[in-house]
Amino acid sequence: MKKVFIYFFAFLFICFILPALLTKSEINASSEINNDKTDEDQGKESLQSYAYNQYGTIKLLHTDSNEVEEVALDTYLCSVVSAEMPVDFEKEALKAQAIVARTYTIYKINHKKHDNADICDDSNCCQAWISKEDRLARWDGDKEAKWNKIEECVKETQGKIITYNHQPINAFFHSNSGGKTELPVDVWGGR
Template sequence: MRQNKRTSPVSQSIAVSVLLLAALFLLPLAVVAPFRPALFGREEPVDETEREEPSPPPVSGGDLDAARPLRVLDGEEVLEMDLGTYLVGVVRAEMPASFELEALKAQAVAARTYTLYKLQSGGNHGEAADVCTDHTCCQAYTGEERARANWGENAAAYEAKVEAAVRSTDGEAILYGGVPILAVFHSSSAGLTRAAGEVWVNDLPYLQAVSSPEPGERIPNYYSRVEFTAEELKARLQAAFPGADLSGGMESWLKDPAADSAGSVAAVSVGGVRAKGTQVRAALELRSACFTWEAQEGKMVFFVTGYGHGVGLSQYGAAAMAAAGADYREILTHYYTGVTVEPYGG
């Protein structure tokens, strides 16, 4: 009896301990059980981060231009690049990046077309290169580093603008009869562009005289003045026209000018030798062939309007059209007669 009495408290103590241990383990499960599906279920967790609206698709990366490799003669070095890279450099060099985007697009398409024309016609560099960076032979070209230095604080915006002009017109060319044209361009004309036949040997149906809205008051050096002493003028004219008789006074050296359809000098008599206005312009390094002259205080003074040969696209005219709301296709089909503007895969 004593033994039972002594062991009963021990048994009771063990039983209590077991119950406490059971309660200790089961209580957390009882608390968690109602939330089990939420904690251990297969549902995906809710993403509570703030969502942004999807961005618009980027502008075309220029796949058509990128697919055309080009060898560009730069001085004595031949640079290998794709057409798109080359065109960005041409637009940087040939047109002010401050111009309207549609004008820059027109320039990009004209430059692309001119390049394609060169490629198809064989160019001027034989097997050595396709084109060069000399503007008197092909088209001017400026690298990004030099362009950014020239642009200063506007560099980032201007570079993005020029690249957009090339990318957004990827592969597009000016076509006449389905083939790329000789897409020449110039800075500014005297209100009318000139027909190719009035400047060079051959006429072309798509390079005819058209009106051009030149904002003369806003164009740097749109009106220019050049003067020569009698000795300077004689030396230049004699070098360009060896058969000219320049024995009299300088007032008699240039006579009988004839104007073309754009008002430029088509031809003039130089000491009895009939010469083209473009030849006189080159000899005297005038900004255009739209010039007049008169003797003043012992010098011959030339008054010049516009800049460039005056054929094809006028860059300042294109800028004026773009500012008035014209898009690049309207600009191009205005300056180049009877053409279409479309992607060209030839």
């Protein structure tokens, strides 16, 4: 008689409880996927909100000749990244530099310092820049492979910027902190 009960409960478990448990876990799994999609969509929306495509080209002021060159933003960023960071640094570091440089550039376009240009090539004024030709001339070894690495880092982060309240931040960065950083308020004032 005891065995009959055991079989009966086993039958109940297999027919009703187990399918219910499996269904529940499937729902949880799909809701997690939906959550992921939502996060992804939100990411896309915030990127679209600043419409990266509108920044196809920028006006770059060459301070030595005082000439303004119109250059594709991603091409410009390759020259910035290769000027700001050694190419033999880890790719993720170069990609982080590309994002910060892109953010700084977008901010500068929207907060112009120069009358006739978006940004200049002087690191003391705006952001370091070096032409591809000059960069390759200064590198040793497989120069094209090095340039390709820079291009990949810009391409793989395409459109990505750092925002606060959906606005690009004023992304300051330095090549060397001297081992210590300072509070922005102590450097530039403000609140």
